[in-house]
Amino acid sequence: MFDSETMIAARQFAQRLGCETAALLAVIEIESGGRVYAIVNGRKEPMIRFEGHYFDRRLTGEARVEARRLGLAHPNAGAVKNPSTQEARWTLINRAIEIDAIAALESVSWGLGQVMGAHWNWLGYESVAKLVNTARDGVAGQIELMVRYIEKAGLAGALQRRDWTAFARGYNGPNFAKDGYHTKIAAAYRRHAGAAASSAPPSSEGMLRLGSRGARVRELQTLLVRAGQSVSIDGDFGPATASAVRAFQAAFGLTVDGIAGPETMRAVDRYRQGAADRPGEQKLAELKEVRDGLFSGLGGGLTIEATRRTIEEAAAKIGGLAGLEWLSASLTVAAVALAIGGLAWACIGIWRRRRTVEVPA
Missing domain, CATH: 1.10.101.10 (PGBD-like superfamily/PGBD)
Known part of the structure; x- marks a missing residue:
């Protein structure tokens, strides 16, 4: 999947991280989709993605007004769409640079590791321009940038242990399990490691860690x-x-x-404050499922029941109207069902309160 330049660089940086080359290659594959550069104006450039909400936050006054007018900035994530081609994305960035160069470069995710330019100071670069130059300095530069992020975020240990859940939570964020990010990396690792792939569980299994x-x-x-x-x-x-x-x-x-x-x-x-101490235990009233369940179940059920009584009173005044008896009975069933469903949701919340998930499915 990767060319020799990428393989050589991956081996070198895996040694720096103290992890298997296959583990680092797995991250590179999932983050980059297997594509590590694009040809733009005859030059190999890192893959990029512009984030208009980042740009919006970094602008003020007339610059923000102008950027929004041109469709380059918006307060909501995803509102500024990225063009489908990398060449068009570089054109978009250049338009943003004309408004504010630093803000524009900070608002881009750079290279195969998709590292935001805004992290330049946190990652130890002298400026965002230095970060960008690193990303544009071949595949090795892109991996260098990603490895800096892995080190700074304290994720090298997760790669060494092949703890894909912990790595995914730290690198991809709290919603990593929604798209199966951790399972994708695990599968990619097995592909790259081949017969040498370790099937042993991470040494941190059973312990509280990133992703728990x-x-x-x-x-x-x-x-x-x-x-x-x-x-x-x-x-x-x-x-x-x-x-x-x-x-x-x-x-x-x-x-x-x-x-x-x-x-x-x-x-x-x-x-701990004594044998009876239960640190962090939530009160039932603090559980969202309990609040929502009781409100939607009992509250909604009572609302439907009130509607049913109104229909019966109207029917009595009219002197009987075909279908009203059926509607009244149906509303009674709906009220009961809604109440039961709401209480069931509340019970799920109570169960979750006592539950600990170490590794998402």
Whole structure:
């Protein structure tokens, strides 16, 4: 699938990450779709995608007004459509550069790793122009940019362990499982590794890590907050929680890997407030499914029941009208069904409150 230039660069950067070449190639394949450059004006250029909502946020005053007028900026993601060809996308970027060069370059995802230009400072580049020059410096430059992101996001360990769930959550975001990003990388790894592909589960299996969610994650987050770490208690083990875990591990002289394994869990357990303490446990009223279920079920059922009584009263005044008795009975059934359905949804919320998902299906 990849040419020799890409294979050589991938091997070199896999050594830098300490992971199998097949693991890095799997990420490159899924991120790039197997296409690592396009010919634009006779030159090999990195694949790009312009994000008009990024551009919009980076502009002010007349520049933003003009960009919106030209269809280059919009407050909503996806509202500015990318042309189908890479050549047309480069033309679009050049139009944006005429309005604000820095904002335009920051608003593009660059190269086979789809790294946003806006990350230039976080990734240690002197300017967004330096990041762009790296991405345009051949396939090796593109992989360098992606590897910098992997390192900065603390994802090298996930690649070393072949922990596709953890890597996907950190690189692709909270909705990674929706499109099966982690399973796609796993399949790509098996293709590139061939007979050498490891079937052993990651060493982090059974531990809370990137991609985990649910009751045990809320418990961990609550204990981390008590320990002085800054993290939202939302049950989603994302990059912010991983960062809080690493900070906690460093403070207590533990192995810093961002994984809440046995050693880390023993350390955070000292912040429990007695045997009966249930850190992070949600009250029923806090569960969205419970609120929605009770409202739509009981509330909706009561509304339908009120409608049914109104119909019966109208029928009585009219002196009987064919079909009204059937409609009244049907509404009674609908009210009951809606109430039962709403309560069932509430029960699902209660079940989810106690559930922890380590690896999405």
